[in-house]
Amino acid sequence: MLRLDRGRWKRLSAVPLVAAIVAVLVVPGPSQSTASPPAGLECLTAGDNAFELTATGGYAAMPDGNTIYMWSYAAGGGAFQLPGPTLCVTSGVKVTVVLHNSLPEPTSITFPGQVQVLADGQPAQPETDAAGTLTSLTTTAAANTGSVTYTFTAGPPGTYLYQSGTDAQKQVQMGLYGALVVRPAGHPERENDRADSAFDRDREYLYLLGEIDPDLHLAVERKRAYDFTRYKARYFTINGRSMPDTIAPNHADWLPAQPYGALIHIRPYDPVGNPKPALIRYLNAGSVSYPFHPHGSDEQLIARDGRPAQGPGGQDLSYSNFLIDVAPGQTVDTLMIWKDAEHWDPQGNPIPVPLPSLQDQIVGPGPETWFAENPYLGGEPGELPPGVVQNNQCGEYYHVAHSHALEQATNYGASFGGMMTLIRIDPPAGCPA
């Protein structure tokens, strides 16, 4: 009972994955301002912490071939992208965000978690129409050509959403959302001010979770009315993409408007060689909770909504999870490591049950597999049935991470899609290109 767009899977499996792998191997020291990592969080930074965002319309591609009209925030005078760029600032700095509006109706940005936000120098204010009805949660930029300048002092370190405050039910669903990352002053290697929030700066990931009701988007595109009582999300996204597009590299050329991937790429924990955890920042821009389940490792929940999990005396109140539940509008930050608990090795420590012969197993199902037909980390790939595309490069392990509200792990109801991505674990020695 599988529906797949084979074209998409082929495009994905050919050049891009290999490119991603090669690129990730040569990744980066600590991320610089405009660096464009092939996987992981990509910051937009500005020397004076002043950002220009343009609310504009464009199209997002879904893996089943559907194309969805969206609204989102473009960086500067750049092209439409979903979601908006990830703004990275340091706690305590003065932040300026100029919003230009090219949409046919007023729009705005709210910064939940930030205090004393000014709009054009005045405290940002809710807006009402002549009848006194609330029209916007915050100060707007006028339709088509308006602009507004928001300023605030970046609050406590952590992960925050920014999103439309105007006709928010519709505009946020249309895609007007992005992430704001506030780093602790003097400690960019930490999620917050606590020493135990330190992470590997080359292993920082953002999961901006959302959903799409294509009927609403079609109504907006065709300037028709939409009845929100009929709202029904059909696509579930991470960083504006659905599986399998989530595992394609950042800036994959066949996803021109969806620049951010969600593949986690790590190596096994090693107290000397690889001691630091990865950091995953979860944000929920949708209308329901997304119960996110990473396989193969639990994660330590260290912060929520820009507040560290700690007691009044600074006690560590973080906790271990294999299910990270993110409610609408919330953010959750976790640290994650993957440990090779058993160190299976075909010579010295063989797996105590056999791998069945090919005719006694199902590979796939579907046109692709991420399993090397060799269960050993770093092992040589085994034989595959004809017609199955092998994505395994060097005996690396893959685990899936997905919403466990399983109807969300589909593309319009079709399996192995939606709010889902992969965790790739390379052998300790790395992966030769």
Place this chain on the structure above:
Amino acid sequence: MTDPVRQPSISRRALLAGVTGLGTWAVLPERGSDAQLRRPAAVLPRAVPNPTASLHLAATDGWVSMPQGAPPISPFWPDPLAPAGADLYVFGFRDVTGLSATEVTAQRGKAQISAPLLGFDQETDIRITLTNLGLSVRPDLTDGHTVHWHGFRNAIPLFDGVPELSISVPIGRDFTYFYRPHDAGTYMYHCHFEDVEHVQMGMTGIVYVRPAQNAGTADVPPGKYVYNDGDGTTRYDREFALMLTEVWAEAHYRDAHIQTTDWTDYKPSFFAFNGRCHPDTLAPNGDPMSAAAGRLRYQPISSLITANAGERVLLRLANLGYQNHTVTADGVDLLVVGKDAALLRGRDGSAEYQVTNTVQIGPGESRDVIFTAPDPGTYLLYDRDLMSLANAGGGRGGQLTEIRVSPPGTLPAQTRANA
């Protein structure tokens, strides 16, 4: 994640066994850098080979029964294809351990929900053989099945059960999964093949891991504990596992009637504890291999909670529905000690046990909850989302069961979970 003191596991384990001697239990100090994730844990030093456990599960389809008298959902429920005494088409697992090959094959079409309740000791070498018997009602389907041990800090994709990232078991074949659990707590297992369908169809169960601390340590006497807590705070007298699921009757009908389902239309009709809806939740455990078990033969796991006043009762709560649920017990304080098979303690050891009256559990989450049985009487345990207290949209039912408390000394010691 596993305890750092166990790495590398084999040599470390052998070393510890040599140092402290066979049969000695010790709580070892934590080590590691600040950045390293740690959980308090006791370690069982012992000689190899590990204790072993073997289990044989069959995966197949079958028919079960939702509560009688619920309003029909025409044409989806009761399903007109159902045999007498049943009304809902399901997929499920079946415990066929020890049966002959012929007897195993005879279990085709006899799936049960929830799947068998599994409990193992920490550090046991576990072999679970899965046989795919195919689907008796849908012989046209060539679906594989798998076992995914949900939440297990599984080092290796081969045993993780995700078909696209490992393998799955074809019809007529079997495969043996291997697990060596290092972390105590409450997990789940389910099929991960076409998981949105197979999980909804009923291939879900609870598996839990007992801590090494149960044998006693220098600080804690032998007993029943949920975790390697080091101080005995997770001790209990009786344990009851509740698997929370939803049943979307329309999807089950469509599977039986060779129709496809748009899973984003998800709209459940029944809400179950251990595959049963109230009042069936109260019926005793049944023998799934015996026709004498009657209408609930293929739903053998009771949710009735019994205890003597003053005893500590452990609830192992797990949710493999697709919606949040909020469990409450009227008039009883609930102490939440664990989430997702992890003791609720910070990395510096700070306790964050929570006393509450409602325990919210999202899809795929587990919670370990302890309460002290109050004065003798009957108390209700149910989902505070009252929409989940209906069967097929009508009447009382759903995710509701009873806690029946007897005077001290009335009930003998519990011999197994949910008994």
